[in-house]
Amino acid sequence: MTQPVTATPQLPEYKTVCGGVIKDPENYPSAIYHGERLYFCTRACLRVFDQDPDPFLAGDVEHPIEED
Ligand SMILES: [Zn+2]
Secondary structure, eight states: OOOOOOTTTTTTOOOOSSOOOOOGGGGOOOOOEEEEEEOOSSSSHHHHHHOOOHHHTOOOOOOOOOOO
């Protein structure tokens, strides 16, 4: 689940709460939490986050590996 952090100068990078870095956030699920936009690697991750945001952000919840 680790993506290489290679910078492409012309594109900003967005960190997912899953620890990845994405350059095309419109292709990823996101949520607003405490006024901040958070990005997720998969919709499954977003669903788990929705159910229990704090433990998820604290890293106490396993990220689902399956996409849906
Ligand atoms: Zn994830």
